[in-house]
Amino acid sequence: MLHLFVNPAAILNQGDGSKHTFTAEDSGTADAHVTIRAEEGATARLLGGVPVTDFRPVTDPAVLARLEPQARAHVRVADLRAAGVADCGHFSRRGFSCKITPAHLELFYGGRPMTVAQWPKAGEFTRIAGVVDARASEWSEHVGDLAGGFHYAGDRPRRWAPNDNLWIHGYWCYDWANSYERVTRLDVETRTIETAPRTASTPSSPISASTSSISSKS
Structure with a gap:
């Protein structure tokens, strides 16, 4: 099986471990295209990422203080810049009525995408307890x-x-x-959360304490 890595691009043959890094010199010309394909009977995959290794236990006191005591010994950290990753992208508004924007980078382990730190756990939600400025919707629902x-x-x-x-x-x-x-804004005394206002092209959404469910990510 052949693996093609990009940025930097490299092709890895799992059979003998050989590896080749591609540069602009390998791109060919308008009259002489370059085609990269797997060997006969093999399968090729294009992976838009770089390997990240050298994971170590967390030692930074400030980071450890943010973790649950029972989790501290199980969390690992790696230097992305040492792996050649200088820009991880950023979170952006997405979902219903939102413009399509490029996603941030993801970490994969064992072929599975890892979950960004969040509460509650992945797949779980908590309900909104109430709204700051309640009003009646066009269907006479209690919303904010x-x-x-x-x-x-x-x-x-x-x-x-x-x-x-x-x-x-x-x-x-x-x-x-x-x-x-x-x-x-996150006010832990009044247990209040405020979000960034939307633009005129994406008006704010109504919220309901009876039907809403949320999870937080950082």
């Missing part, structure tokens, strides 16, 4: 405005370190309209 803020239950966010890159994913009012939104 997403940008106006909402309340959550519990004190888990008290343990979160200050973070200007906190995002939430939610089904804010209807089970067919979910989106990822950036948190602009």
Whole structure:
């Protein structure tokens, strides 16, 4: 089987471990194209990433303080810059009524994408406890405005370190309209979350304490 790695691009033959790095000199010309294919009977995969190795236990006290005590010994860290990754991209608004934007980089292990740190756990959600500015919808439902803020239950966010890159994913009012939104204010005393206002082309979404469910990512 052949593997093709890009940025830098390299082709790896799993049979004998041989590896070749491709540069501009290998790109051919308009009159002489270069074709890269697997050997007869083999399968080729194009992977747009680079291997990340040298994972080590976390030793930074500030990072350890953010982790649950029972998890600290099991978390590993690696230097992405040493692996040639200088730009990881960034989170952006996406989902229902949002423009399509390039995604941030992902980490894969054993062929599976790893989950970004979040609460509750992947696949789980918590419900909105109430809205800041309640109003009646066109169907006489008790709703609020997403940008106006909402309340959550519990004190888990008290343990979160200050973070200007906190995002939430939610089904804010209807089970067919979910989106990822950036948190602009987290008040752990009043248990209130506010999100970045939307543009005129993507008006704010209604939210409902009775039907909404959310998860946070950072």
